[in-house]
Every structure is written in C-alpha cells, then in structure tokens.
Amino acid sequence: MKVLVVDDDRVVGISLKTILEAEPDITVPALGRDGAEAIALYKEHQPDILLMDIRMEGMNGLDAAATILATDSSAKILFLTTFSDDEYIVRALRLGAKGYLLKQDFESIVPALHAVYGGQNVFGSEVVKKIPDILSTPKEPDVSELPLNEKEIEIMKLVAEGLNNKEIAQTLFLSEGTVRNYLSSTLEKLELRDRTQLAIYYYKHLQP
C-alpha cells in the first residue's frame, strides 16, 4: 500500500516515513511539505492513501484535499492533526475525508491506515466526541447581531424563501413600495447588490 505523507514539519514527516516503512506492506513514495506539493505528488504517485496535516505553511490540507477530491473523488485522505483544530473537523468530514486522527495518537496511525485501506472510516474517539458539540453550536453570527431592524430581517427571510416584492408585501401587510424601501436599506447595510445575493448571504451565513 502506497502512502503519501504531507506535513510541513520535516521531523514529523521523516518520523512518519520511518514508522510506516517499518511495516512490510507500506511504502512511502514521497514526502510533501504543503498543500500544493500534496496535489502535485498525489497526481504523480497516485498513492492508495494520503496522510496529511491540516495546518501548513502555504496551501492548507483542506484546500488541497478539496482539489484532489475534485478530480479523484475516491481518493482516500486521512488527516493527522493537532487537537486544537476543532473547527476544521466538520469541513474535513464534509469533504469526505476517510479519517481524522490526532497526532497524539501515534500508535493508532498504522492500524488506521490499514482500516482506511480496507474501506473503513477512522475517526479518533476524541474527534467523534466533539462532533455533536461542533455541529450543534451555531457556526455563524446569528440574526440578532446584524445591523438590521425587525422588518428588514423579516423581509430578508422572505426573500430567502423566494418570494417577490408583491408577495412579501401581502405577507407582511405592507405596500410593495415599503417593502422595496426596506429591502433597499437592507442591501445597503449588508453591502449587497440585489435580492439574489441577499438570499445567498442568508443561506451562507445565517442558516441553522
């Protein structure tokens, strides 16, 4: 099994290579030092598994993973990272990472690689424990702290449901002109151009 190792700490990279190649069935064709190298080396060596750090100088591991997965959706990527990278866990999971291990868990790396090679997902128990917390904490600034007043917020929500001005007016018992005025001020406050961008903003930043 070919395992490409990417970590911006040279010492870690070499240690990993040593450990992994002590296994009879593992080879490490190359060591990368950042996301860009990961992409290039992945393309060159077509490893069975990519074992990569997340926080790195230059391109980070998540963006590299996204790029690699875009061309090879079956890529098996296993992140090896430090505990404090909480906020990355969700993104890694979404991307379709096959695993997410903590560097502390040194001895579980080899078994994890075997498991991933066999098609399993591997997430360290500390990681799994964090998932509900992470998912259940509202990720983005909630409506309450926007510089919008009540009406503007209501209108924004209706825009985000796809209503046009006339329908919004009927729903809120306002004239269409008033709705337009509120919408206009909302757009200005959020520095957006039109209702479509507002709907997008809503789904990107404000959704449960």
Place this chain on the structure above:
Amino acid sequence: MKVLVVDDDRVVGISLKTILEAEPDITVPALGRDGAEAIALYKEHQPDILLMDIRMEGMNGLDAAATILATDSSAKILFLTTFSDDEYIVRALRLGAKGYLLKQDFESIVPALHAVYGGQNVFGSEVVKKIPDILSTPKEPDVSELPLNEKEIEIMKLVAEGLNNKEIAQTLFLSEGTVRNYLSSTLEKLELRDRTQLAIYYYKHLQP
C-alpha cells in the same frame, strides 16, 4: 423536571409517560401526537425537555423543533427515533438538538434525560458512529442527474454566486441574451420563477 412527550404512536407515548413518571423527579405534563401539537403544548407547559419522535403524521418533529427553537433558542429537545431515520440525524444536530436516541435504547432514556437536564448532549453510540458516514456521503441528488445541460448548470452555479447576467456572460464568453435564454430554460425545467429562487434551490438541494 418537566418532560413533554410527543409521539404519534399512542402506545409509545403512554409507555414513555409511565416509565418517566416512575422517576421521582420527572413529570410529564402532556402527551402530543404530532409536530403542531408539540408547538402548542410546548408553549403552554414550558417543559424543561421536549422528548419527541421525528417521523409523525402531520407536522414532523424536525420542523416543529425548528419552530420552537426559533422562539426559544435554549429549548432542550431530545429526539427519540427509529434507526432508519439516518438522513434526519444531521438536520437534528444542526438544529441544535440536545440529543438523539434510538427507540431500541429504551433503558438509556431516563439517564439521557438527566444528562440533558444537566446541560449535556446525548447521542447514542450508534448514532455517533453514523455521523461521519452521513456527513461524508453527498446527501442530495447531485448536479449530474438534473435535467440540465452543461451550460445551464454552469449558469446556475454562477447565479448561485450572485452574479448578474452581464457578469455571467463575460465569465462564460457568451452574449447576455444567450445567458438569459439559458437561464429561462433552466427556470422552466426546474419550475422556478426567478434567479433568486434558483439560487435558493441550489443551496437547498445541491450544496455539499
């Protein structure tokens, strides 16, 4: 501790009530049978915890939870559901459910209630095990199976980024008129009215 129980199966509801009220510190002020009742009863009784099924006749548990959380964001909601409701888990977590238990896990309900009452999150181990799988599998019918051709899909994506027709035309090296025509056919195929609804559609149905 007041626990509102909502399940559309009367037998389950009554069983739960019996079990819970055997505990000295738990009372069950009412039994609801669907989401709409859940909302009304929640408002009426202000329970400490809402214990609710997800799949129910009439309004489902998730929509009810969303409504309740909209007015009382500190509501403690614990879903009790069957194993097959996989695709709901993520939504439940996002909403900020405090727990997600399987009905099989009957004996863990009481301790779970105590834990939630104490501010903890409780997710059955089978549920936690599923999370990575669920998150890493693309949830929705992906672009490939839409009745749209290449150009229409590209345009849809750009609309979903908030570009106007002129910008889309420049990006794709098409005339603005052509962009409009493609957009028009896209809207018709998806039975949508305007670009805002299209952007919403994109984020609701097609986003990773």
Place this chain on the structure above:
DNA sequence: AAGAGAAAGTGACAAATGTCATCTGTTTTT
C-alpha cells in the same frame, strides 16, 4: 398642544430580468 422621529407609503425613474419569436452558423445524420 407642538414638534421630533419613527414607520409606512407614494411616484417616478433607470436598470435588470425573464420570455418569445426569429435568425445565423456549425455539426451531425441520413
């Protein structure tokens, strides 16, 4: 009661949007 200030409305305008019928080249089919 007078006046300040919201909240809501009006009217006018330019720009953007969505629809339609039609036209122009290419490529494919037969």
Place this chain on the structure above:
DNA sequence: AAAAACAGATGACATTTGTCACTTTCTCTT
C-alpha cells in the same frame, strides 16, 4: 448534398427590481 439538430445571438417586450426624494401617519416626548 439535403435535412435535421444544435449552440449561440438578436431584438422587442412586459415585468420586476432597486433607488431616491418626498409625503403621510402615527407615537412619543416635553
């Protein structure tokens, strides 16, 4: 080669949208 299919473009049109200046109406303050 003729016909059909296709991608792209055009121009006209009715609507919708966003902006702005201004008015009306209500509410609160003093």
